[in-house]
Amino acid sequence: MKLSALAYELFHAADTPAAIMRQDGLLLHVNDAFTGIAGYKKTQLEGKRNLASFVSSEEIPKILAMQHPAFHKSRAKKPAAVEIAFSGRWGQRTPVRVAASALPGTRTLLLIIRPAHCLTAEATKANRQRFGLFFEQNDAAILVFDPRNCAVVDANLAASALFGYRHDELVSEGLGLFAEPNELDNLIQIIGTMPSSERSYVMTYFRRDGIKSILRFRATVIRMSDGDLVYCSFRDIGEEVRLREELRSRQAQLIHANKMGALGMLVSSVAHEISNPNNFIMHNIQILTDAWKDVLPILRDYYQEHGDYYLGGIPLSEFEEVIPRLVYGIHDGSERIRNIVANLREYVRSDRAKLQSSVDISAVVMNAVALMRSEISRHTNAFQLLSPEGLPFIRGSAQKLEQVVINLLMNALQSLSDRNQAVSLQVTYDAGTDDVLLTIRDEGVGMTEQVQAKILEPFFSTKLERGGTGLGLYISHSIVCEHKGTMRFTSESGVGTTVTVRIPAVLGKAGHDEGRQPLASGVAG
């Protein structure tokens, strides 16, 4: 059959997929929209009986039955319609409604194919009202977009609350109001390509008040009679991410605390076990050193009489030089073991100590400086101390804090490469936060960011080859934490390091509190 020119134009220009089918199922004409959903070229469809390419064999009879006179009799005024699943060439299956109208004077049917849910939306206007209510009263922020230009068509109250803009502002200005400018293009692309609601996306956004946070959004297409719209629900997940992080961090702290508790017990027993044999080494090496001094003249006499000979595979002439080095090595190693064990024991012991005394941090600092006087003058001639009297007390242990000051001061001094480089130690009070601050600044070698990230880890040291145990800062930090304080580092490689310890103040000024804890040793000087 041939279509009139006008009918042909209308048939092909229609957005709705349509086909003209003969009684036997042969397709005479298909329009562009039909080839679009079928995924085949017009030449592959027209003049062929290939319904089976896009309709299952069980459903073909449903389509062919629409031509039966009985079928038409019962639905005389409306085109006959059946609901089937339409399979495109690429495997996508869409539920559709196929409406068939007999073309007068021919033995052919005009088939019009529409998505099933489109008709449902069209059919029930009441649903629209219900949808409107659901949309407006929804707790989730919802924006409805026109996918052709990504303009905001509608926004609910929750969207205004989330973004901080009125409905009319959201509708007139759209995505540009809150989206990160360089993410805008991709965002438009996501919305414009009619996304699947199965996948949610994450984006950063700005509220009207300038606060930046992150959103999770999910977009889905709603098919309306007058075109498709994209419905996007947005949720700020910034707080959720922060809370989850806090939880992760608490869990990590808990695990760490448990580990440290177990480690403390282990350390205590290991320290004891190591300390005993190490005492033998320390003691015996002294006897061996003395014995060596006595034996050496005898060995030399033998050498004079009989010439050079071997001891442990080494000729005596070399042995004389080797033995003192070996003995020194054993002694030095044993000394290091003793220091490590002492540090560990101190840590475990101090862990159990109570922290109930009022402490004058200035006095602690003066005491530590007095103890360190010779070390200070050995490393620098530019030491500055600013420790005013009368600062608020802190609650804790003077001995432990003294250990912190000594440790930090020693680190600062050891970082210097030149005696002209300065170290300063300052105690101040921050009335704003009600903290007492201890600031130790050096002009030493500084630290790289990598080193800074690890300095509080146990057994990490940049001075291992110089006898560092990697426990000093770890223990100092633990002590500061016990005092509910913080320890912060700012450092630049080659410029120097500043350590700031903040500990909350308690009531009462230094020098006026009866509960003040006496210092263990030394005199402030």
Add this chain to the structure above:
Amino acid sequence: MPKVLIVEDEPLIRLLLEQTLEGLEEHGVEVIAADNGIVAIEMIQAERPELVLLDVMMPKMNGFEVCRIVKQQLGMDHVHIIMLTAKGQEQDRLKAIEAGTDEFITKPFSIVEVAERVAAVLKIGL
């Protein structure tokens, strides 16, 4: 233990990515993070991650530069880099490819896709 490095200056996105990938820890993967390009390069050299999720728009040093240094200057071509590009334009994709990236994910992104792509690179079944 294989490592995944997340390089992202926006703290909330960085945390979200860390949380998204924490499930990989069950598969023996360690997730580490950096908040700028310079630290990222230091960490790539020190920690030798198998995979880097690299944001493009960062202060100090952008992701293109980090990628170029890692792939071309340091010769660490074996490090798989997935760039998180905010701009979808062709020009940015070309820049990322020129810098040597293995693949990219555009922002806004799907966290499911990030997890799937990372798991695929590490050959982990999620």
